[in-house]
Amino acid sequence: MKFTVLTLFPEIPRAFFENSIMAKAVEKGIIAYELVNIRDFALDKHKTCDDNPYGGGAGMLMKTEPLCRALEKVNVKPKTGKKNGKKRNKTKRVIYVTPSGKPLTQKIAYELSREEELVFICGRYEGIDQRIIDSYIDDEISIGDYVLSSGELAATVIIDSVYRLVDGVISSESLEEESFTDGLLEYPQYTRPEVFAGMKVPEILLSGHHENIRKWRLKKRLEKTLRYRPELIAQARNNGKLTEEAEKMIEEITNPSPLSGETGD
Ligand code: SAM
8 A cells, every 4th residue: 555645844754654563564565655745846946835815814825836736746637537426546545634624533544544545635834725625635534623733743643543454564453452443442451560559450351261351341441432432332332333241231330230349350
């Protein structure tokens, strides 16, 4: 899979591509990447990449021409050939990262991980001209309800969420029990030492009893999801992902019987 990033600050995503598991995936040839500096496509002597917005208002917008030339350089075609809402760059999906896009989720990350190439446009200033969005962009994606000063961190967050789902990057077992994979948050985890700062690892995890550990973990996942993200429980229920066992545990967590003082911790 290939990631192409169009940016005014290539050093920001570069640090991610050159380190850790991503660097290994690149070395193995599972992932390829290209960083394109939009400023290289500004033709005036000052390499200007911003301009005033029509209609006035605070701030500047990214200039259209350097961005279009950068898109051309990486073979992204305008949407004129788009049919029935399908993307026209068959092997590329073009993403503009923006706070006004659809929120990134694990489901979207899975969907993107099946593409051959993702091309990211990182905005700066107040963003990009709407006509660039209309003519080139397949998806507008936000990484959350807050505003960053430019798109490189957002693009890098999306790339990180996607590449680790590509076959061969990390083990499929590690992915199976992660937060969101089956609609719930992850259970708490512990490593050595057995007692840390006076706090002991829950006894059940030392018992070696796999079935009890599985049940404890499921209960902890449900407790955590109910506490922090109750809407995920409703979603998992609607998607048929809550087993009878999980529903029973939810009942116990939300309406604890006065006699049950047992926590397993
Ligand atoms: N004027 C824009 C607005 O109000 O929606 C904000 C522009 S922001 C200062 C500059 C750039 O940072 C955006 O064009 C976008 O590429 C990126 N950005 C900022 N926050 C983001 C977020 N939450 N998700 C994705 N990209 C973001």
